[in-house]
Amino acid sequence: MDEIKLRVEGIEKSFPGVKALSNISFRVRKGTVHALCGENGAGKSTLMKVLTGLYKADAGQIYIDEKPVEIRNPIQAREYGISMIAQELNYVSELSVEENLFMGRLPVNRFGKVDWKKVRREAIKFLKEENLSYAPDQKLKTLTVSDIQMLEIIKAITNNAQIVLMDEPTSSISEREVKLLFEKIQELKEKGVSIVYISHKMDEVFRIADDITVIRDGAVVSSDRAEDLDIDTVIARMVGRKMENVYPKEILPLGDKVFEVKNFCQKGIFDQISFHARKGEIVGFAGLVGAGRTEVMRAVYGLDPKESGEILIDGKPQTIRRPEDAISKGVIMLSEDRKEYGIIPVRSVTENASVASLKNYFYGGMSHKKKEKEDVGRIFRKMNVKTPTLDTLISSLSGGNAQKVLLARWMLCEPEIMILDEPTRGIDVGAKFEIYKLMTDIVKEGRTIVMVSSELPELIGMCDRIYVMCQGLITGCLERKDFSQEKIMMLATGLLNTSDREEER
Ligand SMILES: Nc1ncnc2c1ncn2[C@@H]1O[C@H](COP(=O)(O)OP(=O)(O)OP(=O)(O)O)[C@@H](O)[C@H]1O
Ligand SMILES: [Mg+2]
Incomplete structure (x- = not known):
C-alpha cells in the first residue's frame, strides 16, 4: 500500500459567476510526481492556491499524512511543508536577489533588526551552491524572466518542503534548465518529497509524472498511473473530444520584403543581427533561452537601446526609438514578459x-x-x-x-508586422490550434509574422523560414524544406554555423 502524503477530499470553490472547483478529490503518493492536466481555466491554479492558503475553499478537507489540516495562509502552508512555484511570477522588480530569496523569513539579530550581513553571507553561499551567476544585491529587474523563474524554483525546493506545488515551472526556462529542474525533482523524490506538477507541455508531463489527474471545468475527470495513459488519451479527456494535434499551415506565395533588420549590434548581448521577412510570411526565431532572441526583438521594437543597426519597412529606412514609433509604423510586439509589458x-x-x-x-x-x-x-x-x-x-x-x-x-x-515572443506559452493544446489558425489568417491577408518560440515543433509546423540564434549571433537560416529538429539544435548550440552567406541573397 502506497503512503499517501497529500489527500484532498471534496474541495469546492466559487468566484462570483464562476464555479472554479467542484468536488475535487485526489491523492498524492509520497515521493512521487503527480501531474495535473487541464485546459486553460480548468481550475488548476485555483486548486494550488487553496492548498497554499491563498484562497479559502468553500467546502472540502485537506489531509497531510492522513491527518486533517486547515491551511489558512501561505505561512501556515509552509509550516505544513508545502511550498509553491506560482504560475505568475509575482516578483517586485525593485527587490534585490537576496531580498527576494529571504522574503518572509529574513533573519534578525538579537536587537530585532534584520541581520543583513547574514543575509548576504547566506545568499552568496546559496547562489554558489546552485551555480547561479548573479550577485546578491542585483535588482530583479536586471534579470531575465528565465533567471527569475529559476530563482523561484530553487527557492521553493530548498525550503525543506515536503510537498512542492509547481504551476507551469518551465514556461520560461531553457531546455538546459529544464533538465536541471528534472534532476532536482528526481533528488526530491528520492528524499520522499511529493510534487504536484502542472504543465501544458504534454511531453514534459509524460517524462516525469508518476500519476496524472485530469481536470475539466473544475471537476476531476480521471486519476491514473502515468504508465496506463498516453498523450492522446490525456488530451482527449482534457478537452472532452478527440483532437488532432496538427498545424494548420498553408503554403502561400510570398510577397515583397516588407521588413528588414540590418546589422543590429548591442555589445555583449547580440551582434551583426540581420534578417528580413516578406509579406505573407511567418518567420521563426529558434534558439536556446538566453541566445538573445528576446533582446534583439526588444531592441527592434524600441524597448531597449541598440548601438547600431537599421530597420527598413517596404525598403525605406525607419527610426524606431520607442514602441510608439513602431506601432505608428504598423509594427507591434507581443512581449515575453506579460507582467511588466502587458x-x-x-x-x-x-x-x-x-x-x-x-x-x-x-x-x-x-x-x-x-x-x-x-x-x-x-x-x-x-x-x-x-x-x-x-x-x-x-x-x-x-x-x-x-x-x-x-x-x-x-x-x-x-498591424502589418507582428513580432510574437512566445505566443503560445501557457496556452492549452486546443487553444494553441486556434491561435495557429489565426496566424494563418493573418498571413493570408498579406501581413507578416515574426515568431520567437522555444517550442521547436511549433516553429517547424508554422514557419516558412527559421533563423537560429546562438550566443547573440544568428548562426543560420533554414528554408521550410530543410527544417529538422536536429539541424536547428546544431545551429542553436553552436555546433554548426551557416550564417556567412545569409542575407546576401
Ligand atoms: N481571483 C479570481 N476571481 C474570479 N475568478 C477567478 C479567480 N481566479 C480564477 N478564477 C476563475 O476560475 C477558473 C479557474 O481558473 P484557474 O486559474 O484555476 O485555471 P487554470 O486551470 O490554472 O488555467 P490556466 O491553464 O490558464 O492557468 C477560471 O474560470 C477563472 O476565470
Ligand atoms: Mg493556471
Missing part, C-alpha cells in the same frame, strides 16, 4: 484587449462601446477566451486566458 490589472478584459486600437472605438468625439464589445467578443470567441463577461477584470482570468487577451489585443489592431 496586462493592465485593474481593467476589464475588454479594455485590455482594445487598448491598442482605441482609435477604432473613439472617434468624432464619441466612444463607440458597442462596436468595441462586438469586435472584442468576436475575437474572444475565435480564440476561445474563457471569461464570465466582457466586463470581468483581467486579474480574475486564469493565466492562459489572460494570455489570450493580450494576443487578442494585437490581433485587433491589425
Whole structure:
C-alpha cells in the first residue's frame, strides 16, 4: 500500500459567476510526481492556491499524512511543508536577489533588526551552491524572466518542503534548465518529497509524472498511473473530444520584403543581427533561452537601446526609438514578459484587449462601446477566451486566458508586422490550434509574422523560414524544406554555423 502524503477530499470553490472547483478529490503518493492536466481555466491554479492558503475553499478537507489540516495562509502552508512555484511570477522588480530569496523569513539579530550581513553571507553561499551567476544585491529587474523563474524554483525546493506545488515551472526556462529542474525533482523524490506538477507541455508531463489527474471545468475527470495513459488519451479527456494535434499551415506565395533588420549590434548581448521577412510570411526565431532572441526583438521594437543597426519597412529606412514609433509604423510586439509589458490589472478584459486600437472605438468625439464589445467578443470567441463577461477584470482570468487577451489585443489592431515572443506559452493544446489558425489568417491577408518560440515543433509546423540564434549571433537560416529538429539544435548550440552567406541573397 502506497503512503499517501497529500489527500484532498471534496474541495469546492466559487468566484462570483464562476464555479472554479467542484468536488475535487485526489491523492498524492509520497515521493512521487503527480501531474495535473487541464485546459486553460480548468481550475488548476485555483486548486494550488487553496492548498497554499491563498484562497479559502468553500467546502472540502485537506489531509497531510492522513491527518486533517486547515491551511489558512501561505505561512501556515509552509509550516505544513508545502511550498509553491506560482504560475505568475509575482516578483517586485525593485527587490534585490537576496531580498527576494529571504522574503518572509529574513533573519534578525538579537536587537530585532534584520541581520543583513547574514543575509548576504547566506545568499552568496546559496547562489554558489546552485551555480547561479548573479550577485546578491542585483535588482530583479536586471534579470531575465528565465533567471527569475529559476530563482523561484530553487527557492521553493530548498525550503525543506515536503510537498512542492509547481504551476507551469518551465514556461520560461531553457531546455538546459529544464533538465536541471528534472534532476532536482528526481533528488526530491528520492528524499520522499511529493510534487504536484502542472504543465501544458504534454511531453514534459509524460517524462516525469508518476500519476496524472485530469481536470475539466473544475471537476476531476480521471486519476491514473502515468504508465496506463498516453498523450492522446490525456488530451482527449482534457478537452472532452478527440483532437488532432496538427498545424494548420498553408503554403502561400510570398510577397515583397516588407521588413528588414540590418546589422543590429548591442555589445555583449547580440551582434551583426540581420534578417528580413516578406509579406505573407511567418518567420521563426529558434534558439536556446538566453541566445538573445528576446533582446534583439526588444531592441527592434524600441524597448531597449541598440548601438547600431537599421530597420527598413517596404525598403525605406525607419527610426524606431520607442514602441510608439513602431506601432505608428504598423509594427507591434507581443512581449515575453506579460507582467511588466502587458496586462493592465485593474481593467476589464475588454479594455485590455482594445487598448491598442482605441482609435477604432473613439472617434468624432464619441466612444463607440458597442462596436468595441462586438469586435472584442468576436475575437474572444475565435480564440476561445474563457471569461464570465466582457466586463470581468483581467486579474480574475486564469493565466492562459489572460494570455489570450493580450494576443487578442494585437490581433485587433491589425498591424502589418507582428513580432510574437512566445505566443503560445501557457496556452492549452486546443487553444494553441486556434491561435495557429489565426496566424494563418493573418498571413493570408498579406501581413507578416515574426515568431520567437522555444517550442521547436511549433516553429517547424508554422514557419516558412527559421533563423537560429546562438550566443547573440544568428548562426543560420533554414528554408521550410530543410527544417529538422536536429539541424536547428546544431545551429542553436553552436555546433554548426551557416550564417556567412545569409542575407546576401
Ligand atoms: N481571483 C479570481 N476571481 C474570479 N475568478 C477567478 C479567480 N481566479 C480564477 N478564477 C476563475 O476560475 C477558473 C479557474 O481558473 P484557474 O486559474 O484555476 O485555471 P487554470 O486551470 O490554472 O488555467 P490556466 O491553464 O490558464 O492557468 C477560471 O474560470 C477563472 O476565470
Ligand atoms: Mg493556471
